[in-house]
Each structure stands twice: as structure tokens, then as C-alpha cells.
Amino acid sequence: MIGTGKIKQYANVLDKPLGKGKQEVSLSAFAFLFSELVQYNQTEVDNISELETRLEDAGYAVGARVLELLCHRDKGNRRETRLLGILSFVHSTVWKVLFGKVADSLEKGTEQEDEYMISEKELLVNRFISIPKDMGTFHCGAFVAGIVKGVLENAGFPAVVTAHFVPVEGQQRPRTTILIKFAEEVILGWPMSMLCNSGKEAVNFSGYWYGIKDYCNKCS
Amino acid sequence: MTSTACFIIVSRNDIPIYEAEVGSAAKREDAAQLHQFVLHAALDIVQDLAWTTSAMFLKAIDRFNDLVVSVYVTAGHILYIYGTDLHVHNI
Numbered sequence: 001m002i003g004t005g006k007i008k009q010y011a012n013v014l015d016k017p018l019g020k021g022k023q024e025v026s027l028s029a030f031a032f033l034f035s036e037l038v039q040y041n042q043t044e045v046d047n048i049s050e051l052e053t054r055l056e057d058a059g060y061a062v063g064a065r066v067l068e069l070l071c072h073r074d075k076g077n078r079r080e081t082r083l084l085g086i087l088s089f090v091h092s093t094v095w096k097v098l099f100g101k102v103a104d105s106l107e108k109g110t111e112q113e114d115e116y117m118i119s120e121k122e123l124l125v126n127r128f129i130s131i132p133k134d135m136g137t138f139h140c141g142a143f144v145a146g147i148v149k150g151v152l153e154n155a156g157f158p159a160v161v162t163a164h165f166v167p168v169e170g171q172q173r174p175r176t177t178i179l180i181k182f183a184e185e186v187i188l189g190w191p192m193s194m195l196c197n198s199g200k201e202a203v204n205f206s207g208y209w210y211g212i213k214d215y216c217n218k219c220s
Numbered sequence: 221m222t223s224t225a226c227f228i229i230v231s232r233n234d235i236p237i238y239e240a241e242v243g244s245a246a247k248r249e250d251a252a253q254l255h256q257f258v259l260h261a262a263l264d265i266v267q268d269l270a271w272t273t274s275a276m277f278l279k280a281i282d283r284f285n286d287l288v289v290s291v292y293v294t295a296g297h298i299l300y301i302y303g304t305d306l307h308v309h310n311i
Contacts, residue, residue, distance in 0.1 A: 071295030154296040
């Protein structure tokens with residue numbers, strides 16, 4: 001008889017603990033898949049920004065799913081409701097699960113209130129990719145930017161996320177920075193519908209939503 | 221013992237994805253519309269409440285006559301809203 005005592009049987013399938021999932025995936029398999037993804041999209045678009053948009057959309061789908069999955073698997077069923085919370089979630093948990101290590105750094109922009117940056121010496125997705133000179137500022141990290149955007153937007157923090165090369169003195173290869181620019185309502189903490197036309201004043205209304213955006217003494 | 225429960229899954233853009241009615245009570249003619257109305261009226265409350273706590277299960281957030289509305293919010297703000305009779309509120 002095959003041993004039945006080895007695996008714990010659960011009476012109710014809902015009581016089974018969530019599996020940890022595959023911890024490791026072949027890097028060469030992923031690199032191949034990613035390169036095919038980029039090449040396929042290259043044939044479908046006319047210019048660089050469209051290509052970046054497509055990669056970003058591909059990443060967005062990943063981000064949306066990763067957010068839900070990690071919330072149940074790694075965070076014990078707790079949601080993030082604070083900006084810093086979701087940023088450190090992306091910087092540590094998401095990066096750890098996707099790339100095997102936490103991101104190199106998370107910084108807040110000094111000139112702009114709504115900008116944050118996640119830096120990485122070399123993105124995993126870029127490791128086997130070289131950009132020809134005539135493609136200028138194209139960055140395959142747009143895929144990773146899309147992942148971050150998917151996580152942030154679905155958690156309720158809409159943002160514009162882009163990937164950039166940042167040259168570093170003394171090093172041949174530039175660093176990669178994922179720039180996160182949050183939408184206004186995230187920074188102000190108000191729901192969008194309460195902002196007036198200039199986007200500055202949170203306006204109280206007495207019952208009618210009609211014409212809400214005009215009712216501000218600062219912008220009229 | 222008769223009990224009714226209505227259950228709706230709503231995406232983060234307020235689009236209902238799934239709807240179900242369970243229960244052994246005799247179904248009234250307008251029960252389905254009434255339940256949908258009540259659960260959707262609770263959406264505003266849920267969306268405000270979801271930002272105040274990091275818990276995922278929000279119990280008994282709204283009430284309509286004898287229909288108690290509770291909701292489970294996922295990380296991606298997908299809402300599992302359900303309404304139950306007050307009499308069997310043991311969940």
C-alpha cells in the first residue's frame with residue numbers, strides 16, 4: 001500500500017495553506033521569453049514610445065496580479081493604505097519575489113513632492129539586452145515600470161511610472177532608475193472629485209455635484 | 221429557518237462582475253433588484269472605509285431594514301459584498 005500518512009490530508013480544501021509557489025524559474029527561459037516579447041512588439045509598432053507603451057501594458061497586467069497574490073501569500077491578508085507602505089511593499093516584497101533581491105534603493109524626489117525613485121544597478125530584464133544607438137532613450141525597463149504601475153494603480157495610488165538610465169561616474173554601465181510620479185489626488189489625500197479647477201483647494205459642497213469644479217475662490 | 225443572502229463581486233472601477241442570490245426564503249418579485257440596489261448603495265461607504273483600515277474583512281458596514289451588508293476588500297480593491305438577514309447574523 002502506498003503510504004498515506006506522509007501527506008497531511010485536509011478535510012476541507014479551504015483549510016489547506018497557500019502554496020509557496022515555485023521559488024525559482026530558469027533565467028535563460030525568462031530571458032528568451034522576454035527577448036521574444038520585445039522583438040514581437042518591435043514588429044508591431046512604428047516608433048519607440050509606442051514600443052515602451054506596449055511593454056508597459058504587458059507589465060501592468062503582471063503588476064495587478066502580483067499585488068493580489070503577494071497580499072495573500074506574503075503579507076498575511078493585510079492591505080496597504082499608506083503611500084510609504086505601498087512603496088516599501090514594491091521596493092522589498094515585490095522585488096524580492098520577482099527578482100530574488102530587494103531593490104537597491106528607494107528615494108524621494110527633492111524638487112517635486114510627488115516623485116519617488118527606485119534604483120537598481122542593473123535590472124534583471126536588461127541583463128541580456130543591448131540597445132542599439134539609433135534607438136536613443138529606449139529602455140526595456142518599461143516592462144518593470146509597468147509592473148510597478150500595475151501594483152500602485154490597483155492598490156489605489158495612481159501614478160505615472162517610467163524607467164530611465166542614469167549615468168554613474170566611474171562606472172561604464174549606467175544605473176537604472178524607475179521614476180514614480182504620483183497623481184495629484186494621492187499626494188493631497190483627497191478623492192479627486194473634491195478638487196476644484198486649479199486642483200488646489202478641497203471644496204465643500206452643500207449637496208449638488210453640478211459645477212463642483214468651479215466653486216473655489218482661489219481659482220475663479 | 222429561512223434566510224436569504226445576496227452576493228456581488230465588484231471590480232475596482234465599480235463594475236459588477238458576479239451576482240448571486242442564495243437562500244431558502246420564498247423569493248419576492250423585486251427581491252433581486254432590491255438587493256442589488258442595497259449592495260450598490262453600500263459602495264460609497266465601503267470605498268471610504270477601505271482607506272481607514274488595513275483589514276480586509278469589513279463586517280456589518282451598512283444596514284437596510286433587516287439586510288446587513290458586509291464586505292471583503294482585496295488588495296486590488298476588488299469588493300466581495302454580501303447582504304444577509306439580520307436574524308441570522310452570525311458570521
